[in-house]
Amino acid sequence: xxxxxxxxPDGSIRPCYDEVQKWVERTGIAGLNRRMDEAEAIFRRxxxxxxxxxxxxxxxxxIPFDLLPRIFTANxxxxxxxxxxxxxxxxxxxxxxxxxxxxxxxxxxxxxxxxYKNSAYLAEMADFSPPGKVYSHIVGIDIVRTGxxxxxxxxxxxxxxxxxxxxxxxxxxxxxxxxxxxxxxxVAPVDDYPAELLKSLKEVAPPACKGDPVVxxxxxxxxxxxxxxxxxxxxxxxxxLVEPADLFVDQDRVWMKTTLGxxxxxxxxRRIDDEYIDPLVFRPDSLLGVPGIFNVYRxxxxxxxxxxxxxxxxxxxxxxxxxxxxRFYLGEKPILDNIQTWQCGKPDELKYVLxxxxxxxxxxxxGSGGYGMLIGPKSTKDEVAAxxxxxxxxxxxxxxxxxxxxxxVPTLGPAAVVGRHADFRPYCLVGKQIRLVPGGLxxxxxxxxxxxxxxSQGGGVKDTWVLQD
Amino acid sequence: MLxxxxxxxxxxxxxxERAEATARLLTMGQRMAILPGAHHRDEWRSVVxxxxxxHQFPEGTIVTESDAVAWLMLDADNPSSIRSCLLKARANAKxxxxxxxxxxxxxxxxxxxxxxxxxxxxxxxxxxxxxxxxKTRVMTFRGAAHSGQLxxxxxxxxxxxxxxxxxxxxxxLLDVKYYVLLPETEVIGGNRDHYQWTSVLYALSGARAYHxxxxxxxxxxxxxxxxxxxxxxxxxxxxxxxxxxxxxNRLAGWHDAKGPCHDTVKDMVAGLESQDxxxxxxxxxxxxxxxxLTMTNRLGSEIAQTYHFG
Numbered sequence: 001x002x003x004x005x006x007x008x009p010d011g012s013i014r015p016c017y018d019e020v021q022k023w024v025e026r027t028g029i030a031g032l033n034r035r036m037d038e039a040e041a042i043f044r045r046x047x048x049x050x051x052x053x054x055x056x057x058x059x060x061x062x063i064p065f066d067l068l069p070r071i072f073t074a075n076x077x078x079x080x081x082x083x084x085x086x087x088x089x090x091x092x093x094x095x096x097x098x099x100x101x102x103x104x105x106x107x108x109x110x111x112x113x114x115x116y117k118n119s120a121y122l123a124e125m126a127d128f129s130p131p132g133k134v135y136s137h138i139v140g141i142d143i144v145r146t147g148x149x150x151x152x153x154x155x156x157x158x159x160x161x162x163x164x165x166x167x168x169x170x171x172x173x174x175x176x177x178x179x180x181x182x183x184x185x186x187v188a189p190v191d192d193y194p195a196e197l198l199k200s201l202k203e204v205a206p207p208a209c210k211g212d213p214v215v216x217x218x219x220x221x222x223x224x225x226x227x228x229x230x231x232x233x234x235x236x237x238x239x240x241l242v243e244p245a246d247l248f249v250d251q252d253r254v255w256m257k258t259t260l261g262x263x264x265x266x267x268x269x270r271r272i273d274d275e276y277i278d279p280l281v282f283r284p285d286s287l288l289g290v291p292g293i294f295n296v297y298r299x300x301x302x303x304x305x306x307x308x309x310x311x312x313x314x315x316x317x318x319x320x321x322x323x324x325x326x327r328f329y330l331g332e333k334p335i336l337d338n339i340q341t342w343q344c345g346k347p348d349e350l351k352y353v354l355x356x357x358x359x360x361x362x363x364x365x366x367g368s369g370g371y372g373m374l375i376g377p378k379s380t381k382d383e384v385a386a387x388x389x390x391x392x393x394x395x396x397x398x399x400x401x402x403x404x405x406x407x408x409v410p411t412l413g414p415a416a417v418v419g420r421h422a423d424f425r426p427y428c429l430v431g432k433q434i435r436l437v438p439g440g441l442x443x444x445x446x447x448x449x450x451x452x453x454x455x456s457q458g459g460g461v462k463d464t465w466v467l468q469d
Numbered sequence: 470m471l472x473x474x475x476x477x478x479x480x481x482x483x484x485x486e487r488a489e490a491t492a493r494l495l496t497m498g499q500r501m502a503i504l505p506g507a508h509h510r511d512e513w514r515s516v517v518x519x520x521x522x523x524h525q526f527p528e529g530t531i532v533t534e535s536d537a538v539a540w541l542m543l544d545a546d547n548p549s550s551i552r553s554c555l556l557k558a559r560a561n562a563k564x565x566x567x568x569x570x571x572x573x574x575x576x577x578x579x580x581x582x583x584x585x586x587x588x589x590x591x592x593x594x595x596x597x598x599x600x601x602x603x604k605t606r607v608m609t610f611r612g613a614a615h616s617g618q619l620x621x622x623x624x625x626x627x628x629x630x631x632x633x634x635x636x637x638x639x640x641x642l643l644d645v646k647y648y649v650l651l652p653e654t655e656v657i658g659g660n661r662d663h664y665q666w667t668s669v670l671y672a673l674s675g676a677r678a679y680h681x682x683x684x685x686x687x688x689x690x691x692x693x694x695x696x697x698x699x700x701x702x703x704x705x706x707x708x709x710x711x712x713x714x715x716x717x718n719r720l721a722g723w724h725d726a727k728g729p730c731h732d733t734v735k736d737m738v739a740g741l742e743s744q745d746x747x748x749x750x751x752x753x754x755x756x757x758x759x760x761x762l763t764m765t766n767r768l769g770s771e772i773a774q775t776y777h778f779g
Binding site for chain 1: 470471472473474475560563564566567571574575578579622720724726776777779
């Protein structure tokens, strides 16, 4: 049996869930299900949606929301908090290193090919130091739990991790619908996040910035799947939400087109991919992007957050080395473990993967969002064989991990509280300081037994509580 | 404020205003179509013409209620159909979301795909309900803006867009009345003429207000006076021009700068102030209206130019 976050193996309630249990008893399952419909109506009315690529149907779908919170005790959070900050520091140190001297390669800890032949590595970033040497300003770390004290990192997201709007909106909905749950003040608040984000972004203003930095959020536009989040964050920070066509480059600065004429922009929290930032440097065929912006960036006229080329740090092949990075750059012992991972690019590990594929989870190194992965135990023989062929054809493009006994979180079923697998994504902010609000996004696989929590694969979300002492 | 945001707010207000005006035009069409002999007079043609889409229907054929409802309410290819207007207003709102209050957004977001599921016959059967729905959406939106939006330049762009669109609709209705509705053989001031003038008042939700201002008598020049020159009626051309001047002056204040649009709106206001309805009729209502439409179009482009719309 996997570890259940709410129940001990003997069926008793874990103490941190006492209040929730009382609330479930008081309200009744049917009552909670009614409230769930209300919550959904509120979400739909205020327009919190997430488009899903390649699925057809409603382009502005809601992510299912589950009422029962996922809870961390204060002690559990202390470990997570330290571990997450440590990882964010190491990842940024790594990014600086790979775009400068490459000490980690010289020290023989990482093979050069994994970095320099990787498509996420941007040669254009070499020898350039962004303000404060910060590359990844928002580090989203996906964490799973396999037992009472064991947290493991599934994946790092150093480019533009999404979902933080759900952390805030889920809490908003919960406090609106169940104020009595929060009245005792034992749940740590998360609503500082936008203010903390703005502080972090202002701290990395470029050398050309005079006075209070002008921060903007850059979105590809209202058709993007995460547009709601982009506008939500801009709104909460009180900054402009711009599209590439609102910006232009002139005299080594970036300007936005306003009704008053051009206004200089200092820090751009960009939510568009590297290759669409600047058609002069990356993709000449792209209509998105701001011509010349990369040059301004390199000359200190503007800060891009996160830095182009940060993706090299969240590549699945690089992930394997993060514990080594922590030891190498910080001289510390890793607080959070990696999940055991086999690299198909290494002949002996490839052999093991191919022999045991039916027991493993295999992923494309550059894949994301749960696309193109194989869950061995849940696949047919033919599917496993077909996937094995793909791995053989291109072993370097694949990794594999054991199917973990992921913990389950309490989730509202039609007739009872049921356990469903979940993961957790906190958002670590990196400016001059490192900031972390006590919480994050819990994603839950709503189908019984399913291990896939991605919203693109039908997963849901729930509020995450960190209890205060 | 971003120019794109200003543009989105300006057009969002225009589309909402247009959706409401079209809904009211459909009411007018139904009202006129119950007159005896309506079928032969092609009343619905005047309705589609008032939206500027007369050319969509070949001359010599009768435009039916079905045609009008399909085209004005539901047609996805008609950029001015109510459905298109509401979808575009919502798209504008989405792009300018950070400038909207939660209530404004919710007014646009709730039930935004409602018209997707209707076909023409259902829409005809439920026309009064649908028209009420459209009007309620627009009024909720307007009320949300009125009671909650910051009075910053965004609000001025919104109100300017709505005033411009209103002025145009009133002008087009006047034009349609004078040159389209009345057959040449009819006497000005006759029964049918009277009925048509009151229909125009109904289309602008001004019938009751008209009574209060002019008493019970309907005359073309009083109705023209009411719709062109009365500064108390919020859909009159004069009122809309005043609004435009007020909003543009506020914008000039925010920006400490004026553009060609400020001269144009000044001319427009002054032009109307110097006239009375008798003079308008002497010079020709059609000419006055055409001139008004030309000026509002020009003003629209000048606003876009002054504030760097895309």
